[in-house]
Amino acid sequence: MPLENVTIGRVCLHEVHRRPDAGPQIRPSYGRGLLELNDNAMAAFRSRVVAAFKTNAQCMDMSIREHGAGSAIELGAAIVGVPGHDFAQRSQVFADALANAQTSRQIPGGLMVVFDGTLGNPATTFFGLMKAELHEGFIKTNDLQAQFVNDLFLSPKTKLYKIGLFVSDGVNPRPALPGGWRAVVYDSAMTASQRDNAATYFYSNFLGLDIPRNAAQQVKKFFEETKSFIKGANLPPNEKVDLYNGLYSYLKLDRGNTIQTSVFAQTYMQGDLSDDYLQHMRQLRFPTEAIAKDIGELTGVLKWRKLRFPRAITLVGPPDAVRDLVTVDTVDGERGAKWTQITIRGELQSQE
Numbered sequence: 001m002p003l004e005n006v007t008i009g010r011v012c013l014h015e016v017h018r019r020p021d022a023g024p025q026i027r028p029s030y031g032r033g034l035l036e037l038n039d040n041a042m043a044a045f046r047s048r049v050v051a052a053f054k055t056n057a058q059c060m061d062m063s064i065r066e067h068g069a070g071s072a073i074e075l076g077a078a079i080v081g082v083p084g085h086d087f088a089q090r091s092q093v094f095a096d097a098l099a100n101a102q103t104s105r106q107i108p109g110g111l112m113v114v115f116d117g118t119l120g121n122p123a124t125t126f127f128g129l130m131k132a133e134l135h136e137g138f139i140k141t142n143d144l145q146a147q148f149v150n151d152l153f154l155s156p157k158t159k160l161y162k163i164g165l166f167v168s169d170g171v172n173p174r175p176a177l178p179g180g181w182r183a184v185v186y187d188s189a190m191t192a193s194q195r196d197n198a199a200t201y202f203y204s205n206f207l208g209l210d211i212p213r214n215a216a217q218q219v220k221k222f223f224e225e226t227k228s229f230i231k232g233a234n235l236p237p238n239e240k241v242d243l244y245n246g247l248y249s250y251l252k253l254d255r256g257n258t259i260q261t262s263v264f265a266q267t268y269m270q271g272d273l274s275d276d277y278l279q280h281m282r283q284l285r286f287p288t289e290a291i292a293k294d295i296g297e298l299t300g301v302l303k304w305r306k307l308r309f310p311r312a313i314t315l316v317g318p319p320d321a322v323r324d325l326v327t328v329d330t331v332d333g334e335r336g337a338k339w340t341q342i343t344i345r346g347e348l349q350s351q352e
Contacts, residue, residue, distance in 0.1 A: 002053060002054055003050050005120055006050055006119045007119070008049070009116045009118070010087050011034065011045065012033075013031040013035050013111055013112070014029065014030050014094070014095035014114075015095070016098050016099045016102065017029070018109040019104070020105070021105065028092070031088065032088070033088045045115075048161075049115075059185060059187075059190075060185055060211065060212075061184050061212060062183045062211065062212060063211075063213075064208065067177040072206065073166055073183070074177060076094075077127070094112055097206055098112050098131060101202070101206035104201075107199075109133075109134075110132055110134060111131070111133075111134070112129070112130075112131060113128075113129075113130040114127070123170075124170030128166070131161060131162045132161040133161065134151050134152065134153050135153070135158055136148070137152045160188070162185070162186060162202050164184075164185050165183070165184050166181050166183050167181065167184070168180060169181065183209050185209065215291055215292040215294035216296040218286075218287065221286065223301070225281065226277075229276075229277055230247070236330055237328065241328045243268060245323040246264075248302060248322075250264055251298065252319055253320055258290035259291050260288075261281045262278065263290075265278055304317065305318070307328070325344055325345045326342065326344055327342070
């Protein structure tokens with residue numbers, strides 16, 4: 001979600017501390033007013049925000065789950081139009097909310113940055129909630145010495161920050177909640193292929209957002225969780241090979257426009273295995289209804305089937321070729337060991 005024509009209005013800074021090993025939660029340290037930045041500093045802050053949303057790999061549109069009294073979007077929408085001194089005072093609630101969301105001592109402390117502004121053309125209002133972690137570094141002094149500090153944040157190379165951006169629809173001065181707002185999150189831990197790497201405490205517990213349940217992401221989850229079930233199933237290796245082949249065929253080769261757990265189980269599984277699989281998917285709260293078969297997030301994954309063996313021996317081929325030409329059997333080897341017998345219905349064409 002590239003941001004265009006971004007202007008930054010007010011910025012406030014508060015500090016949230018790591019939870020202690022024992023005892024009560026440490027209360028956040030609150031900034032006393034708006035952050036005073038000169039033109040260069042404000043331009044640098046703006047550039048960090050714009051850079052975060054430059055590509056889709058580490059940011060994602062989210063669905064707004066919580067929008068009632070006390071939610072992040074309700075509190076943020078309420079302070080957008082208030083005067084500066086009220087903006088600073090009322091922004092303290094976000095530091096409290098982030099501290100409450102960080103339920104594990106493993107989550108580092110950091111700075112809660114609350115800011116607002118406009119973007120787009122015509123300009124529309126937004127407010128942002130950023131957690132910026134502190135890191136170490138050296139500062140050059142005037143006498144060409146260096147001073148070591150451990151409280152740097154938002155330096156150009158660091159990725160130690162997360163941002164929740166709430167953008168109004170630009171139609172109404174005070175858009176209705178949640179329909180008049182769009183939410184997008186940046187998290188450096190997230191990638192295009194691993195959306196679940198985004199920190200749950202930040203986007204869900206703190207911001208009240210959910211990863212949208214679009215078809216491509218649901219199909220990817222279906223693939224990953226079905227693979228996990230097959231891997232853990234108490235089955236002979238050759239039967240697992242057949243199930244993996246079935247999974248690839250169902251997603252890539254089957255001409256249907258939807259996927260459904262019950263259809264996959266009925267087609268490729270029998271008896272108790274089918275029941276166990278459906279129970280496994282229900283426990284993960286995977287939808288039982290049909291889902292549009294969008295394999296956009298699996299294109300590279302479904303291109304090849306790989307069968308790995310000891311000492312880096314790997315058999316690789318297109319899923320349909322592996323299904324049609326390769327047979328895998330487990331046979332008794334020397335000294336009671338189990339070996340794998342592979343039959344390929346075709347001649348060796350070349351070797352290196």
